[in-house]
Amino acid sequence: MGLLFSLLRLDSRRFIKRKDSDAGEAGRVLEELRGSLYNELRTSEGAKRQQQRYCGPFVAMSFNFMVAVGIILGNKLVMGKVGFNYPIFLTLIHYASAWILLAFFKAFSLLPVSPPSKTTPFSSLFALGAVMAFASGLANTSLKHNSVGFYQMAKIAVTPTIVVAEFILFRKTISFSKVLALAVVSLGVAVATVTDLEFNFFGACVAVAWIFPSAINKILWSRLQQQGNWTALSLMWKTTPVTVFFLVVLMPWLDPPGVMSFKWDVNNASAILVSALLGFLLQWSGALALGATSATSHVVLGQFKTCVILLGGYLLFGSDPGFVSICGAVIALGGMTVYTSLSLKKSSDKATNLLPKENLASSKPKNEKDKEEQSIAEDKSSVV
Structure with missing residues (x-):
């Protein structure tokens, strides 16, 4: 019996030792995996590879679409029910909140590493930050002074502006079949929104002034991420201070007076902070979509959002935009399908x-x- 007990005790010790060895091996593998992932994120090339691996075109554009629909509801709440009619200052709050969040990520080493400064000149980052301020600020101002239909009509003009600008700056061309698909998309969106064309002279001037910086903004975001080792968050960290500066400059010119007399209670401030959080997510998702696709595809996504909202309101909530608008939305969706298939x-x-x-x-x-x-x-x- 003593011999049997000793053999059982020896086998149990071997089993425990083997288990400890297996646990130690698994721990070492996990530690190596964690270390390799950490080292991957400590370089701009590795961070870009991680972004491309986990955020492809479908994920990025789906993320941007969902956030864009959410911020429409959030801005309707802020400018409608809350009555915060200061579009430039609201945009400034969005970008200032984004800057604070990015600084928080930076402090906890969660921000991807930026490429070396010699690879991207400061003039490119400064230009991107400046046109971003004009594009976002003028977009909200146009939406305040014009109807949604006229805002969408102005957005249609961004597509040919991008095509022409990319050809002039980078000699980039697109096929004739894609041009036809984009023409069908633009025609469909125009027909879908033609029943809501209310504007004034100041709003029309703002909408026309918004077209060019919006196109250049999308081109630069897409090109810097695809040609360099920039990720969306690292590029936002570098350009947001410039954007905040230019928004402060634009505020006295485009915002009405009286922002300090606004009723800053808990409910109003909470609604504005929710809008700011959605603004950060919109900027991030838009940057991811531009890095994964192209400037033209991002504009087509925005027009897809308009058509889906119009058809969704008709199918789900019983709204009646009119037979002409519904036909225009269907035509636009068909053109978008053809354009997407050609791109794939x-x-x-x-x-x-x-x-x-x-x-x-x-x-x-x-x-x-x-x-x-x-x-x-x-x-x-x-x-x-």
């Missing part, structure tokens, strides 16, 4: 064209190795 086909063609080159590069060392083995075999046979 172009991406797949690029991948297919790159595949034979990669196979050729991978097969070349193997062929050279086979030649070496054959020559060695011939040498051996000659020796024999």
Whole structure:
């Protein structure tokens, strides 16, 4: 019996030791994985790879679409029920809150590393921050002074502006089939919103002035992320201070007086803070979408949002925008479908064209190795 007890005790010790060894091995693997992920985020190239891996075009554009619908409701609450009719100051609150959140991420080492300063000149970051202030501030001012229909009509003009600007600045062209699809989209949105064209002279001037900075803003956001190693959050961290500065400059010119006399109670302040949080998410999701797709695709997404809201109100809430508006929304959605399919086909063609080159590069060392083995075999046979 003593011998049996000793053998059982020895087996139990071996089992516990093996379990401890397995636990230690799993802990080491987990620690190595954590360390590699940390090192991956400590470089701008690694952070960009992580963003591309976990936030592809579908995820980024879906995220941006959901946040855009949410901020429409939030801004309606702030400017309607709360009565905060200061669009530039509201935009300033959005970007100032975003800056505070980014500083919080920076303090806790949660902000991705920016590329070296020599890779991107400061003039590019300064220009992006400036046009972002004009694009966001003038957009909210146009929405305040014009109807939603006229605002959407002005947004249609952003699409050809982007195409022309990218051709002039970077010699970038798009296919004739994509041009036709974009024309169908613009025509459909115009027909869908033609029944709501109320504007005044000042609002029309603001809408026209907003078109160019909006197009340049989307082009720069997309190009800096795709051509450099910038992530959305790191680019926001660098450009938001410039945006805040220009919004402060724009406030006295475009906002009505009396912002200090606004009733700042708990309910009103809470609604404005919720709008600010949604503004940060909108800026982040928009930057992710521009980095994953293109400036033109981001504009098409905005027009898709308009059509979905119009058709959703008709199907779910019984609103009656009119037969003409519904037909225009359906036409626009058809054009968007064609444009999306053409973009996906172009991406797949690029991948297919790159595949034979990669196979050729991978097969070349193997062929050279086979030649070496054959020559060695011939040498051996000659020796024999």
